[in-house]
Amino acid sequence: MKTTYYLIFLSLLLGSQQLYAQVKVLTITGTVKESANKTSIPYATVMLRDKADDQMIDGTTTDDDGYFELHSDHRDFYIELSFMGYLSKKITDFEEDGAVLNLGDIFIEEDSQTLDEVVIQGERSRTEFQLDKRVFNLGQDISSTGASALDILNNIPSVSVNIEGQISLRGSQGVRILINGKPSVLASEQGNMMGTITADMIERIEVITNPSAKYEAEGTSGIINIILKKEGEKNLNGSITLNTGIPNNHSLGLSLNKRTDKLNLFAQLGVGYRTFPHHNKTRSKDIANNSELHTLSDRDFNEEFYNLILGTDYRINKSTVISLSGQFAYEKETTDSNNDYTLKNLEGSVTDVWSRNEDSYADNPKWQGEFQVKKDFDESGDHSLLASATGAFFRKDQVSDFQNITQIGNRPDALQKLNTDYKEGIYTFKLDYTRPFSSYYEWETGTQYVINGVSNDFAVLDQHEDEWIPDPNFTNVFVFDQNVLGLYSTLSREKDKWGAKLGLRFEYTALDTRLEETQESNRQRYGDFFPTVHTSYKFSDKYSLQAGYSARIFRPGLWELNPFFALQDNFNIYTGNPNLVPEYTDSYEVTSIYHLDKVSFNIGVYQRITTNVIEEVLTVEDNISIRKPDNVGRSRTTGLEFNSKYTPWDWATIDIDLNYNAFSRKGTYNQETFGFSGDRWTSRAMGKVKLPANFDFEAAWTYESAYETLQLDILDNYFLDLGLRKKLLKGKAVANLSVRDVFATRRFRAVSSREDFEFNRLGMAGRFITLGISYGIGKGDAMEFSGQKRF
Incomplete structure (x- = not known):
């Protein structure tokens, strides 16, 4: 019985390979770049669509260098490129060269209206709740721009800072300040943290009124953890x-x-x-x-x-x-x-x-x-x-x-x-x-x-x-x-x-x-x-x-x-x-x-x-x-x-x-x-x-x-x-x-x-x-x- 299953599987495999060999598969490649500064755009969306009914044939996203690769046995198609904040682009005219279609560098332009809308959406600071803390995600609020960390803390719910720079949480001092989850001389009274850390450097602030055992037990009022920006562009x-x-x-x-x-x-x-x-x-x-x-x-x-x-x-x-x-x-x-x-x-x-x-x-x-x-x-x-x-x-x-x-x-x-x-x-x-x-x-x-x-x-x-x-x-x-x-x-x-x-x-x-x-x-x-x-x-x-x-x-x-x-x-x-x-x-x-x-x-x-x-x-x-x-x-x-x-x-x-x-x-x-x-x-x-x-x-x-x-x-x-x-x-x-x-x-x-x-x-x-x-x-x-x- 096992031998029979093996023969059937082998027949199917050989049959599929023969069928695949009869169909000429086209490989489409290219690199998506910005038209303004000629830099690559990672994670842009690239899709092949049927010209007859606009149905998607294949799709992918560009890698870190803006490069993409698609495959199709269908010939009557067009290519559509899109990325948030940029104008979409369609490519309908191209010439095949054997089994590979190399589109080279493809340039797309910024959409100023959409870009402004995206920036506005990203500007709002917002608070989200997790199991044991409250996370204040720092947007580009006006009071945040060019301000010190003290100014930002004074805008967070439950946190207040007096004119002498003393931080209180729910009206009580004794708050433990951490930088990226660790104590730092910048967060000490002698370190002048609020002068050297500005709002532009901060990604989010975690307010932990009842810290879990993972954190130091120091701080009667709780913990304020300042997380610096971590994302990067190439x-x-x-x-x-x-x-x-x-x-x-x-x-x-x-x-x-x-x-x-x-x-x-x-x-x-x-x-x-x-x-x-x-x-x-x-x-x-x-x-x-x-x-x-x-x-x-x-x-x-x-x-x-x-x-x-x-x-x-x-x-x-x-x-x-x-x-x-x-x-x-x-x-x-x-x-x-x-x-x-x-x-x-x-x-x-x-x-x-x-x-x-x-x-x-x-x-x-x-x-x-x-x-x-x-x-x-x-x-x-x-x-x-x-x-x-x-x-x-x-x-x-x-x-x-x-x-x-x-x-x-x-x-x-x-x-x-x-x-x-x-x-x-x-x-x-x-x-x-x-x-x-x-x-x-x-x-x-x-x-x-x-x-x-x-x-x-x-x-x-x-x-x-x-x-x-x-x-x-x-x-x-x-x-x-x-x-x-x-x-x-x-x-x-x-x-x-x-x-x-x-x-x-x-x-x-x-x-x-x-x-x-x-x-x-x-x-x-x-x-x-x-x-x-x-x-x-x-x-x-x-x-x-x-x-x-x-x-x-x-x-x-x-x-x-x-x-x-x-x-x-x-x-x-x-x-x-x-x-x-x-x-x-x-x-x-x-x-x-x-x-x-x-x-x-x-x-x-x-x-x-x-x-x-x-x-x-x-x-x-x-x-x-x-x-x-x-x-x-x-x-x-x-x-x-x-x-x-x-x-x-x-x-x-x-x-x-x-x-x-x-x-x-x-x-x-x-x-x-x-x-x-x-x-x-x-x-x-x-x-x-x-x-x-x-x-x-x-x-x-x-x-x-x-x-x-x-x-x-x-x-x-x-x-x-x-x-x-x-x-x-x-x-x-x-x-x-x-x-x-x-x-x-x-x-x-x-x-x-x-x-x-x-x-x-x-x-x-x-x-x-x-x-x-x-x-x-x-x-x-x-x-x-x-x-x-x-x-």
């Missing part, structure tokens, strides 16, 4: 950008990307100069000493910066890619500030008037290097192994000169000098393994080790008889060493309507701080387990529900632990506390997501329970206000969040974000009970309108309600941002004008009133105006740093 691409603004915001950026089948080379160069003004008014009343101090402060922080990024990705084979990149940045900072003081008695009589002027400068070199290997075990890349090592170093060498001048009173004129030699190194080693067991189940596991070392050599010197004498109360070397080892594993199931993800992470922390001169030290060793649970259910294409729980930790960093004083204004001082212990938070949330025809919105409820709460404590003595962080107890925050996007017409979009939370705090400080409760809410409305002649306009209004902290009442805050953009040269060039805080109303106002003292502070930065223009090189897009693109 050949040489890039962009050049030029910005200017008031106050000083002048910069020039050049990005280039050269990509082949196996190699991707990218480079980025940026230079610039900018000024950050800040104005403060402070009034402190010391009732016991019958005095009231008024302080008026004007401070200009000026920065000259240079930034160079070089890197390469090399594809060893279809499954393995090696990435190597490095960044060097150099900043020169100068600060000019003037503080005017007026001291009165409580009857209103002036007793003293003096001023304190600051002139400081600093050199800040920093570098970062990364080596990464990714191995894919299947074509989709879902089964993969990723190993990476990142090293970053930052240094600040600063000298500040202070001069005290007395106009009224008996205070002696004085000269003071502050020297700072700050060094920080961060090294991160990660190994992540992802393995799908089927189309529904996925397992993730991995480990991470982070080494963070800081040395801060801080000296305050007073001039006595033309000699600089160190002040022993303010001169020391603070050393901070923290190592964290993490291990994690997660298991997820996602099928049809329902998905769930379970995870467990263990982290062991070794922290040592010490003051070299006084031999004071603090040693902490602790290990913690952090479980996570996430689930989602899709009721329909228009409605789904998410829920999650995670355990979090907030480890005090250098800013909170460093005991040195900031002496720009020696009557309004901040100092750290090396005895702080970590905060621990249990975070719960449920979010419902709706998608209708012209509107989408989500409503969520959440609760956070935090122990060892870290909060600033204010003390006033002899009119000197000192703010210092301390562990003050336990808090419970329950909130409601609403985000919506409404598109009534194709040319208009309205975004509304509301967040309300009620909180209660129980704690003690210096044997005094600090229990209180309150609420807080924030709202933002943003409108975007497309105008004739390729103009776009945007307006964003933000309101933040008053709220209460341990000792302070923070007053409400509101501000308006405007933007106008014009596309030029079919979108290859973009001109942008933005005005932030149009009416200069964005202010920080804090008030404290107790039996023995009163405190009032007002801070503001003022209005910022920026004008920018960008031009795309090759296939690079305007306002896009394509040098950050990867495989």
Whole structure:
């Protein structure tokens, strides 16, 4: 029987070969290119159609070099080529040459109308929901163009940034900032991330309010992961950008990307100069000493910066890619500030008037290097192994000169000098393994080790008889060493309507701080387990529900632990506390997501329970206000969040974000009970309108309600941002004008009133105006740093 089957199969095979040999098959080849710059177009659609009934005979898409190949035994056909943003082309006249029809180079032209429509569709930023995070895909929104990463974060639902650059998520600070899923010196307080990472470099931002065990447990409010652009075009691409603004915001950026089948080379160069003004008014009343101090402060922080990024990705084979990149940045900072003081008695009589002027400068070199290997075990890349090592170093060498001048009173004129030699190194080693067991189940596991070392050599010197004498109360070397080892594993199931993800992470922390001169030290060793649970259910294409729980930790960093004083204004001082212990938070949330025809919105409820709460404590003595962080107890925050996007017409979009939370705090400080409760809410409305002649306009209004902290009442805050953009040269060039805080109303106002003292502070930065223009090189897009693109 088997022999019979073999004979039948052999007969069919020979018969088919003979039949095929009797029919002459024609091979059609060609290369599709742009008519403007003669570059190849990959992934263009090529079809053979029957001339009689237009039915498709064969079809394909061009490869990375624009080349295609088709086969047909039919002769009465025509060829049709199409690609998004280009005019379709038909070829009906051609001559056969034997069994091959070589069409050579075929040029197609851009469709300016269609191209504009495509660009407009791609401009809108949008939010999508995944199992354990919210993903904000960055479009070319007006406020995004030429803006800093801080500006972008301030436009994301649930995220807010105050005028001092502090980031909050749902009204709470302690957010963990990652770059491409890894900690970075650019994301640290000392790294000035918001200056070196601009909106043009960002592809998307992931807001993870309840992180899974895959991520570090650091951050009580959650994690914000900034993902830089990864897609690339072949050949040489890039962009050049030029910005200017008031106050000083002048910069020039050049990005280039050269990509082949196996190699991707990218480079980025940026230079610039900018000024950050800040104005403060402070009034402190010391009732016991019958005095009231008024302080008026004007401070200009000026920065000259240079930034160079070089890197390469090399594809060893279809499954393995090696990435190597490095960044060097150099900043020169100068600060000019003037503080005017007026001291009165409580009857209103002036007793003293003096001023304190600051002139400081600093050199800040920093570098970062990364080596990464990714191995894919299947074509989709879902089964993969990723190993990476990142090293970053930052240094600040600063000298500040202070001069005290007395106009009224008996205070002696004085000269003071502050020297700072700050060094920080961060090294991160990660190994992540992802393995799908089927189309529904996925397992993730991995480990991470982070080494963070800081040395801060801080000296305050007073001039006595033309000699600089160190002040022993303010001169020391603070050393901070923290190592964290993490291990994690997660298991997820996602099928049809329902998905769930379970995870467990263990982290062991070794922290040592010490003051070299006084031999004071603090040693902490602790290990913690952090479980996570996430689930989602899709009721329909228009409605789904998410829920999650995670355990979090907030480890005090250098800013909170460093005991040195900031002496720009020696009557309004901040100092750290090396005895702080970590905060621990249990975070719960449920979010419902709706998608209708012209509107989408989500409503969520959440609760956070935090122990060892870290909060600033204010003390006033002899009119000197000192703010210092301390562990003050336990808090419970329950909130409601609403985000919506409404598109009534194709040319208009309205975004509304509301967040309300009620909180209660129980704690003690210096044997005094600090229990209180309150609420807080924030709202933002943003409108975007497309105008004739390729103009776009945007307006964003933000309101933040008053709220209460341990000792302070923070007053409400509101501000308006405007933007106008014009596309030029079919979108290859973009001109942008933005005005932030149009009416200069964005202010920080804090008030404290107790039996023995009163405190009032007002801070503001003022209005910022920026004008920018960008031009795309090759296939690079305007306002896009394509040098950050990867495989």
